[in-house]
Amino acid sequence: MLTAALGAATAAGLGACVSGGPTSGSPTHAVGAGSATGAQSAGDPAAGPGTGTTPGPAAASTAGPASGPGAGAAPAFRADRQPGIWGRVQPFAAFVALDLAPAARAFDVRRMMRIWSSDIERLMSGRAPLTDPEPELARHTAGLSVTVGVGARVVALVRGAAATPRWLGELPAYRIDQLEERWSGGDLLLQVCADSPTTVSHAVRRLTVGVSDLARVRWVQRGFREPLDTGEGLIGMRNLFGQVDGTVNPSDESLVFIDGQGPSWLRHGSSVVIRRIRMDLQGWERVDRLARENAVGRRLADGAPVTGGRERDTPDFAATDPLGLPVIDDSAHVRRAHAHSAAEHFLRRPYSYDEGAPDDPDAGLIFVTYQADPLAQFHPVQARLAERDLLNLWTTPIGSAVFAVLPGIGADEFLGAALLA
């Protein structure tokens, strides 16, 4: 089965969506009120190593400052928007979905949010949570951000089923999907990101143990990615197929955050789609370089279109070779993923995963996207890729979940205050 999501992810990295999109042009510093991450594009960590790719503003929004782990301002917990969306992307992450107890009521959601707010605020400021038996592990924040989302059941519990946004639920079924229950769905989401895997581990443990009487962990997906500062310069983000990935993002924040167009309890919130894309590393092993580039429509070395130019240049979809055949294959990922309208852009924040052994790979991409409306922005691209995309030969979506990402909070509030008001 084939993968659209990866397609979309790669599209990002490969710049398929760059052209004509909001990514080109305007600077994309992390200026969201909720992301005091101080992302400054001092370079282009997203560009492949050793390539001459021009730094692009779009890269800054995910790749953030061309500085190493720990550099830059710490993510802010109390702001209009939650941290962990806009701005620098930390190299280690865990995505944790939880299910509320079967008999849960609205006040249980309130209790969870009080607990998480206290613990997250403390963890993000280098203070141990109140009941932390390993307080030393909280001493260094390592750029920690924790982002909280809720599923349809939580919204229905608190505000009634009628208040659930139409996009909050399962995505339409795509024919490439081979979804597994153990990687799909959930009532609540924690996205935990940091520059240290120990910090991620500790935060996940505290935040799940602390509410273990209220919610049960449904699935955990751990991921890693670049940019990473090796001390010899930055390594840009590439997926495990070696493709420049997840680096092209909209500069238009209104595509990412919910403003006037959504329910009031989601103002300054967002939505997140988390798709687990298994990548067939063994199959990919047998594909020669030319075929790999043809599948994507971009050069592996620098992510530039096979029609020439640089990574962020618009692919020339009309170009033909001397025989009159299209230079970019009709089913090349870059062609299929290319946004058909400005609305088909979303923020990509993917991580790789690798849980298997060399002769029995279990690896792929945790494809994470933020957008104001998944059905309007994510779905059209995914549907097109599901229909036809050469990369689908080596990629399979095995998990899928959608959550409403709560707004940030003020000084006297706890997470979900607007939802629970």
Added chain:
Amino acid sequence: MPDTLLSGSRRTLATSPSPRTRRSVLTRQAAAVALVATLAACGTTQPDSTSAASGSTAAASATTTPGGASDTPAPSADRVGPLTITDGWAKATDEMMSAVFGTLVNNSDQALHLTGGSCDVASALEMHEFVKNDAGAMVMQRKPDGFTIAPGASLTLEPGGNHLMLLGLRAPLRNGDPLTVTVETNLGAVPLTVMIRSFDGANESYDPSMGESSMSHSS
């Protein structure tokens, strides 16, 4: 940064399944201890440095505050009371006993003598300590004279150490709910609001088999 998780607790009270219990905690305290601040603490202050101000108000004037006090804005620093608790929490439980932990801070210029206290959902609140008994084992026992905190000093309450013991609980203490206790001091009664949290560590503090004789839970 302020940790204001208990904000909105009043709303919780209204929707909680055991609202009667919780509401009574607040109302009675408000009436009894003068508690602009109790309510303020529950409603708008910062639980991690909780109910600071409550004390001040209580101590400064033992007069009762009219209703509507809950809308009082969070007190400013210059109104900090003689006794505050930072990082305060109480252990969630379905049992009859629990305890309050955190760091008690004496903000006054006098020695603060904590002699006792109360909690609306408990039959008694006692000051407890851990000491070595004749057999060399660490046991928990009531500290008959209570705690004394020097001016400007603080006292750490922690599992396996000093704590405020809650006895005869009449309702479960639920993870994530606020809890207000009132501590009697030589400078007046001080309400302290903390968050209830589940906690599996240091179970010895709560082992019921642990020498009843050494635990003078007379009440």
